[in-house]
Amino acid sequence: MPCPPMGLVRPCIAAMKGYVPGEQPTEANYIKLNTNEHPCPPPEQVLSRLRSACTGDLRLYPDSGATGVRKRLARLFGVAPEQTIVGNGSDELLSIILRTFIGPGQRVAYPVPTYSYYQQLVQIQDGQIHTVDYPDTYALPQALADAAARVTLLANPNSPSGTLVPLHQIQDLATRTNGILVLDEAYVDFADGGAVELVQHHPHVIVIRTMSKSFSLAGIRLGFGFAAPEVIAQLWKIKDHYNINRLSLVAAEAALDHIHIMRQNARQICCTRDRLAAALREMGFHVWDSHANFVLARRQWPAAADLYQELKRRRILVRYFDEPRLRDCLRITVGTDAQITRLIDTLQDILSSQVCCR
Amino acid sequence: MPCPPMGLVRPCIAAMKGYVPGEQPTEANYIKLNTNEHPCPPPEQVLSRLRSACTGDLRLYPDSGATGVRKRLARLFGVAPEQTIVGNGSDELLSIILRTFIGPGQRVAYPVPTYSYYQQLVQIQDGQIHTVDYPDTYALPQALADAAARVTLLANPNSPSGTLVPLHQIQDLATRTNGILVLDEAYVDFADGGAVELVQHHPHVIVIRTMSKSFSLAGIRLGFGFAAPEVIAQLWKIKDHYNINRLSLVAAEAALDHIHIMRQNARQICCTRDRLAAALREMGFHVWDSHANFVLARRQWPAAADLYQELKRRRILVRYFDEPRLRDCLRITVGTDAQITRLIDTLQDILSSQVCCR
Numbered sequence: 128m129p130c131p132p133m134g135l136v137r138p139c140i141a142a143m144k145g146y147v148p149g150e151q152p153t154e155a156n157y158i159k160l161n162t163n164e165h166p167c168p169p170p171e172q173v174l175s176r177l178r179s180a181c182t183g184d185l186r187l188y189p190d191s192g193a194t195g196v197r198k199r200l201a202r203l204f205g206v207a208p209e210q211t212i213v214g215n216g217s218d219e220l221l222s223i224i225l226r227t228f229i230g231p232g233q234r235v236a237y238p239v240p241t242y243s244y245y246q247q248l249v250q251i252q253d254g255q256i257h258t259v260d261y262p263d264t265y266a267l268p269q270a271l272a273d274a275a276a277r278v279t280l281l282a283n284p285n286s287p288s289g290t291l292v293p294l295h296q297i298q299d300l301a302t303r304t305n306g307i308l309v310l311d312e313a314y315v316d317f318a319d320g321g322a323v324e325l326v327q328h329h330p331h332v333i334v335i336r337t338m339s340k341s342f343s344l345a346g347i348r349l350g351f352g353f354a355a356p357e358v359i360a361q362l363w364k365i366k367d368h369y370n371i372n373r374l375s376l377v378a379a380e381a382a383l384d385h386i387h388i389m390r391q392n393a394r395q396i397c398c399t400r401d402r403l404a405a406a407l408r409e410m411g412f413h414v415w416d417s418h419a420n421f422v423l424a425r426r427q428w429p430a431a432a433d434l435y436q437e438l439k440r441r442r443i444l445v446r447y448f449d450e451p452r453l454r455d456c457l458r459i460t461v462g463t464d465a466q467i468t469r470l471i472d473t474l475q476d477i478l479s480s481q482v483c484c485r
Numbered sequence: 486m487p488c489p490p491m492g493l494v495r496p497c498i499a500a501m502k503g504y505v506p507g508e509q510p511t512e513a514n515y516i517k518l519n520t521n522e523h524p525c526p527p528p529e530q531v532l533s534r535l536r537s538a539c540t541g542d543l544r545l546y547p548d549s550g551a552t553g554v555r556k557r558l559a560r561l562f563g564v565a566p567e568q569t570i571v572g573n574g575s576d577e578l579l580s581i582i583l584r585t586f587i588g589p590g591q592r593v594a595y596p597v598p599t600y601s602y603y604q605q606l607v608q609i610q611d612g613q614i615h616t617v618d619y620p621d622t623y624a625l626p627q628a629l630a631d632a633a634a635r636v637t638l639l640a641n642p643n644s645p646s647g648t649l650v651p652l653h654q655i656q657d658l659a660t661r662t663n664g665i666l667v668l669d670e671a672y673v674d675f676a677d678g679g680a681v682e683l684v685q686h687h688p689h690v691i692v693i694r695t696m697s698k699s700f701s702l703a704g705i706r707l708g709f710g711f712a713a714p715e716v717i718a719q720l721w722k723i724k725d726h727y728n729i730n731r732l733s734l735v736a737a738e739a740a741l742d743h744i745h746i747m748r749q750n751a752r753q754i755c756c757t758r759d760r761l762a763a764a765l766r767e768m769g770f771h772v773w774d775s776h777a778n779f780v781l782a783r784r785q786w787p788a789a790a791d792l793y794q795e796l797k798r799r800r801i802l803v804r805y806f807d808e809p810r811l812r813d814c815l816r817i818t819v820g821t822d823a824q825i826t827r828l829i830d831t832l833q834d835i836l837s838s839q840v841c842c843r
Contacts, residue, residue: 131688131715135635135665137588145722151548159545168541177539177732183526185535185704185736187517188697190509215573218725226609230495231589244726251584251723277493307493330489339546346543346731357489364503365609367576368602373704374535374732378543 139231139253150444158469160460161446163286163314163421165343165396167463169378170388173344176381180374189373196376199383200351204323209356212363213379215370217313217337217350221248221280223365224333224352228278228307229254236276238268240452242286242311265290265415272303279304282311284318287448287458289417291318298322301329307358310334316341316393317400318418323353330355340420341393342382347375396420400461406471407459410478421446421460429478431455437477443470497589497611508802516827518818519802521644521672521779523701523754525821527736528746531702534739538732547731554734557741558709562681567714570721571737573728575671575695575708579606579638581723582691582710586636586665587612594634596626598810600644600669623648623773630661637662640669642676645806645816647775649676656680659687665716668692674699674751675758676776681711688713698778699751700740705733754778758819764829765817768836779804779818787836789813795835801828 133141150161168174193213201208214220221244229235231253237245239258249256257276259268265288271279281300284291292300301308312334315321325332333354339345349371354362371379382389404414404422412424426434435447435457446458461467491499508519526532551571559566572578579602587593589611595603597616607614615634617626623646629637639658642649650658659666670692673679683690691712697703707729712720729737740747762772762780770782784792793805793815804816819825 186701343544348730372706
């Protein structure tokens, strides 16, 4: 067989490493606290609407305008349907935004450490990555607004730190930024915040959200975004016309119709999170104030990598990042109360027996 | 409110018009023969597996490797799982392929008229579109192989003509093409053909297919592709890691487990199609030999646009393309036997009463 045509691959793609998502164990009986999924199932109302939609109509294409979802978003968030867009996860919206605004060599700025997928998305566009270091407090770096980037990305609350930049600082950033400012609010339902209103006054601001975390619907892949109608119209050109399948549209409509259940479940997560953070601090971890459904916990000894392995051996999966500034940290998703109690007990047991100090 | 930041939009995007999908009427009681959906519902086995999958597990991310689907594809098509990739519709696979291989100014060639979305996908990459005219017979233009394109796209069977380039000519094209050759086999299950085996010997060939037509699953958005493992590995870098939701994965696995039902339904469509083509020819239309689930029918008078409108007034939707070489044509999806009888009767009525000759 002749050699594969690797010379035809765009150099920016050939040079890329693929994104490595968090482990999805195939075996059961793991406590899975590694990919920020919600421990509660989606509301029964969502599941029953979904079951009712499993009919012969699946032979037909979905509504390319996602009309039902966008009407509900408009009503719930106080915007016009023309200011909304729906994506196959908010990852697709990030991709669409970069494909709209970033050509080869054009600059995308974001503070780090943050959601590591940003890097791949910029590389795919052959864009120029301009990172600005967060200080150890994860306060908003002032240098971000001075980066003269065509697109600035800000995860708020941030992952993996869980920290939140308050709204007035976001407003200030929006005023000081000339390019497109993307506020990635994947975790905002676990925080007091949210900047959707900014799109009414700042035509260069795009706010994106997801149903993967607070709505307990990571499995249906649904993200949504808000921006000025003129910006949405440009993003719309990039989006696959039938990007959201029929069932995900149904699930999203039902989830928005019962948004009070999401809010209630999010409140529960926040309580459990605060208990987890307190327990970790008591054990000697440094824990950043989290406004998300996970906490980032730092500890020099035993090494975080060893703790991660020992937890995994005991059937608890947390996230470990073998990356600068994160090697001494664990990111722990907030599960059910029972799961978090088990995690805390297990960690205490490990630390007291020092199983993982070599 | 300040002006939207339109100057930041990439010029290739700003210059684009969006793709206009076929009409999806919101009212019922239309006979819908315009977007090449299958008239049969998906198999009950698929629907019941889907219903069983509407559980609390939807809170979890899907399998980013689409392992279950890819194993089945490998078994059914005689390739390795590493030679397969799954997309959110074959449209996403086309997008992934162009993002992998096409940078600004690089050439993509395809014969026209064909699937009009190719144009938008190349424009999004700021690529150079190089079209080669099909002759009136829609035989493969020899000039296609001489285009020196980085990527060559060939819909086979072609839309909207329904015509098929035979396998030996495809093999010849694969031998003569230096760049990537994408064989878009969205409609191949209605034809005697299929070129998946080529990927075993031609590392620059990619074959893509879809469940939107023959599998009666346009609503779940599932496309799949075949290529050399090294090529798949590059495409994989571009694909959103969780591009296929949990329910679409379940539907696709079930559909492949019952692929005999698809084949049976496809045979029925072919019978109805041949009856439709014969009836149209009897009425004086020129109809190209179709190997797909639609026919392209040409007629000078009454004008195709008027026929389209009159059919729509009578609640039958067919596809009319206001484009060069297609303005005197209708593309008619093959529906159920009853629907096609109704279409034939209605057309005969229109032609005999000459309602639309102005």
